[in-house]
Amino acid sequence: MSSVDEIKIDLPPLSFEKSPETQDERIKREAIEELIAKYPENRIPIEELRKQALSELGLVNDDLRRVLWPQLAGVDVNSLERVPTLAELQSHPEYNQVVLDVNRSLKRFPPGIPYEQRIALQDQLTVLILRVIQKYPNLRYYQGYHDVAVTFLLVAGEEVAYAIMEELSTTHFSECMQETMEATQRRLMFIWPVVHFEQPELFQFLQRSTVGTLFALPWYLTWFGHSLNSYKAVVRLYDYFLASPMYTPIFVTAAILLYRSQAILSEDCDMASVHCLLSKLPDDLPFEDLLRTSSKLYDKYSLTVIEKKVEELIKLEQEQRQLEERRRRYPRSTSAKPDYTLSRWVLKKLTTKSVMMTTAVSIVVGICAYYYKNQYLAAGIS
Known part of the structure; x- marks a missing residue:
């Protein structure tokens, strides 16, 4: 799987x-x-x-x-920006991906709304998302961003929802919108x-x-x-x-x-x-x-204490991987009695002092696989 x-x-x-x-x-x-x-x-x-x-x-x-x-x-509703048309944003590199995701978000709209209203909401959602990432080229769209945006759109309307998403994209979601998912991981x-x-x-x-x-x-x-x-x-x-x-x-x-x-x-x-x-x-x-x-x-x-514990874990995981790499390079003689002292020490550190045993590399691989493979799936590439 x-x-x-x-x-x-x-x-x-x-x-x-x-x-x-x-x-x-x-x-x-x-x-x-x-x-x-x-x-x-x-x-x-x-x-x-x-x-x-x-x-x-x-x-x-x-x-x-x-x-x-x-x-x-932290949004001032008295100084909202003009809403551009969808045509003005179609040249954005992420346009096709955003449209694909928005079209797949039908289940997040209220049931029973007229077709014309749903299409209008989808267009508004597309414009909202593209406006943010066009204004802030350093921010990268990610799949799931539209789930946040549609909630604000349904509650607050197009103009206010954009202003809210602009604010959140440069604060709460800024880590999620970096070039890679490393910070999120x-x-x-x-x-x-x-x-x-x-x-x-x-x-x-x-x-x-x-x-x-x-x-x-x-x-x-x-x-x-x-x-x-x-x-x-x-x-x-x-x-x-x-x-x-x-x-x-x-x-x-x-x-x-x-x-x-x-x-x-x-x-x-x-x-x-x-x-x-x-x-x-x-x-x-x-x-x-x-x-x-x-x-x-x-x-x-x-957060300072938590981050310190995460640093400890990363260090211990690196030490464990280095130990395993040395064992692969220099396998013990089958007649030699194995020395588990260091292994026991690492295990003790992981179970009593660390805050997490999940290998950082495996998480990065998993998240990147999810992020990039979903891009391929969204584009119809299996």
Whole structure:
């Protein structure tokens, strides 16, 4: 099974099912509406706005998100740029790839909308994406970027969605839009220190399985927008991420792994089984609880400490590979008694002091295979 086959899942249509407003939702909606009325031009103090977005139920509904998401993203809706036509952007090198991805994103649009409206939304999505990468030539489009953009388009409309995506592309998603996926690969490794600190048994199981972090790649690249089947869950997460530091998706990922620890530990300890389990998010995840856990984890562990642990792992992995290379070059005599002292030392370091055993090279290969092979698949090359 290739890395592409493992991660490329045919998702069901995104559910836009609406349920009656609960009493808690009504109470919070009214509280937010009072804040909007209190401050002219929707200039709610940013800390108060973040508090509302982070706390249970988030911003409640899309009417409020349409007003408040731009402020959370740092966008001035009074100074929006002119929207170019699609024809003006057709010469961009990424045009064909973006169109292919947008055409494949039908499941992310509300069901039952008129054909003409859907086509118009797809054209708007294409223009939105191309505008960003044309304005910032140093940013590279990646598959999954359209999953983020379509969410903002559906909530905020074309002009505001572009302004939000422009801001996020130069901040939260800037690592994902580099020439290579190396920075993203390294960032995903930050999952393991948190899991290791919280549940060493789970960490060791996941490392023995050699599952790597490929299962979490679409979560990170799309703020879970590609992997969830509920629109309500997607926009709730976007409330949270817009109000949070840029690496918060890493901590949400760790929170999900910790929450699912019993199911994970009950699985066969091999890459295929564990990847299959992790790559499919259950529909009934208690996201409000998970977001609270994520916030606690973020406050508990500094990025500096986590990065130091990742550096330790990379160094240990390099030492292990060098040791293995020397053994291949200079095989021992079959009559010689093997000396496992160094091996035991490396294993001890990996299991007690490191934060991750997944080989960096294997992750790079997996992610690059996913990234580049998907480009070929999208172009019809098998």
